[in-house]
Amino acid sequence: MDTFAFIIHPIDPKRDVSRKFPLLGRVLNERQIDFFSTFFPPVYISEIEGIKSESTGKEINGWFIACPYTPRRMMELPERTVYHKIIQTGRLAEKLGANILGLGAFTSVIGDAGVTIAKHLDVPVTTGDSYTAAVAVDAIREAAYVMEIPLHTATAAVVGATGAIGQVCAELLADDVERLYLIGRRQDALEELRERLKVRARAEIIVSTRMDVLSDAQLILTVTSAIHDVIRPEHLQPGSVVCDVARPRDASAMVAAARDDILVIDGGMVDVPGPVDFHFNFGFPSGKAYACMAETIALALEGRFEDYTLGKHLTRQRVEEIDGIAKRHGFRLSGFRSFEREVTQEQIDAVRHNANHSRKMRVAQM
Numbered sequence: 001m002d003t004f005a006f007i008i009h010p011i012d013p014k015r016d017v018s019r020k021f022p023l024l025g026r027v028l029n030e031r032q033i034d035f036f037s038t039f040f041p042p043v044y045i046s047e048i049e050g051i052k053s054e055s056t057g058k059e060i061n062g063w064f065i066a067c068p069y070t071p072r073r074m075m076e077l078p079e080r081t082v083y084h085k086i087i088q089t090g091r092l093a094e095k096l097g098a099n100i101l102g103l104g105a106f107t108s109v110i111g112d113a114g115v116t117i118a119k120h121l122d123v124p125v126t127t128g129d130s131y132t133a134a135v136a137v138d139a140i141r142e143a144a145y146v147m148e149i150p151l152h153t154a155t156a157a158v159v160g161a162t163g164a165i166g167q168v169c170a171e172l173l174a175d176d177v178e179r180l181y182l183i184g185r186r187q188d189a190l191e192e193l194r195e196r197l198k199v200r201a202r203a204e205i206i207v208s209t210r211m212d213v214l215s216d217a218q219l220i221l222t223v224t225s226a227i228h229d230v231i232r233p234e235h236l237q238p239g240s241v242v243c244d245v246a247r248p249r250d251a252s253a254m255v256a257a258a259r260d261d262i263l264v265i266d267g268g269m270v271d272v273p274g275p276v277d278f279h280f281n282f283g284f285p286s287g288k289a290y291a292c293m294a295e296t297i298a299l300a301l302e303g304r305f306e307d308y309t310l311g312k313h314l315t316r317q318r319v320e321e322i323d324g325i326a327k328r329h330g331f332r333l334s335g336f337r338s339f340e341r342e343v344t345q346e347q348i349d350a351v352r353h354n355a356n357h358s359r360k361m362r363v364a365q366m
């Protein structure tokens with residue numbers, strides 16, 4: 001049977017460590033977990049069973065393995081040290097006999113986004129970023145539809161636009177909308193991206209290093225590698241949609257709590273084909289996975305055992321190809337969720353209603 005492995009790591013240190021080691025999660029505080037994670041070896045988490053392609057009937061198994069570092073630790077430690085730990089974790093995948101290895105969350109963000117890691121391992125590696133981009137853009141399109149925001153006249157924004165996922169999402173959205181903000185921290189990199197995109201983009205492209213321009217956007221796709229939230233409630237216009245792909249999140253629960261007139265959705269969750277059992281609770285309802293996990297699984301179902309998405313420059317061709325492969329095997333965008341809860345039609349109706357009210361209040365105050 002073909003197999004895959006996927007590297008996860010603690011994102012919210014206390015919550016995530018408790019999921020595997022309840023006692024440690026209880027007695028250690030966040031700073032202690034950060035500190036001790038440096039000395040922890042890679043951890044075997046679970047076997048994944050029950051995945052079955054809808055089109056070919058092929059069944060595969062996999063494993064979750066964990067790199068113990070938290071995002072903060074990965075940013076603080078020297079790159080070489082972090083690579084070393086991820087490669088060690090990858091060797092565990094090789095010992096288990098995995099045919100392909102996926103890099104979850106920050107293990108794909110660090111350094112050159114998987115290139116060095118893949119060079120040091122025999123097992124083929126993918127970051128999962130191509131399918132993450134495909135699913136994020138699909139989610140924004142779908143959210144625009146349910147919120148009755150016409151895409152072709154919409155103003156959208158990509159936050160973290162100069163990043164690996166952000167760049168290619170911007171490229172795809174530039175075909176859909178009328179105006180597109182590219183938001184990041186480095187003006188020169190943003191301008192370079194605008195020059196590249198504007199050659200074939202339908203949208204007018206505006207670059208900014210300021211978050212307050214978000215008040216112009218109806219559709220916001222946010223995908224930074226910040227370790228704290230970067231989107232504030234006061235940045236947003238009534239009726240707008242925030243699709244948050246980043247882990248840790250860019251939009252905190254406070255944004256949704258403070259604003260009942262905007263829709264905040266999690267980017268990157270998909271239904272997995274077959275009666276899958278992950279034998280580990282990573283915070284999703286059963287049968288659902290992050291898009292980056294899904295890319296790894298889809299490649300295993302397809303028998304594409306090669307380095308697939310690596311590096312900081314994703315191509316639109318790869319995004320479209322993996323989207324096709326995943327669809328064929330039965331992966332689907334998984335409704336909307338917001339902060340680990342399903343978004344119901346009633347909530348969407350309420351957001352639209354509250355947005356109309358907020359707009360009227362704003363006009364009345366002018």
Ligand SMILES: NC(=O)c1ccc[n+]([C@@H]2O[C@H](COP(=O)([O-])OP(=O)(O)OC[C@H]3O[C@@H](n4cnc5c(N)ncnc54)[C@H](OP(=O)(O)O)[C@@H]3O)[C@@H](O)[C@H]2O)c1
Binds near residue numbers: 105109113185189
């Ligand atoms: N949901 C999923 O399935 C899934 C899958 C894969 C990855 N992810 C998440 O997606 C995010 C991005 O991944 P990536 O590979 O695209 O990362 P990346 O290539 O490192 O890009 C990150 C971008 O974020 C920007 N940034 C970093 N810190 C910031 C801050 N404090 N304020 C504003 N912008 C900031 C960076 O700007 P500079 O260019 O100025 O550094 C860069 O443009 C990560 O959170 C990762 O965990 C999610």
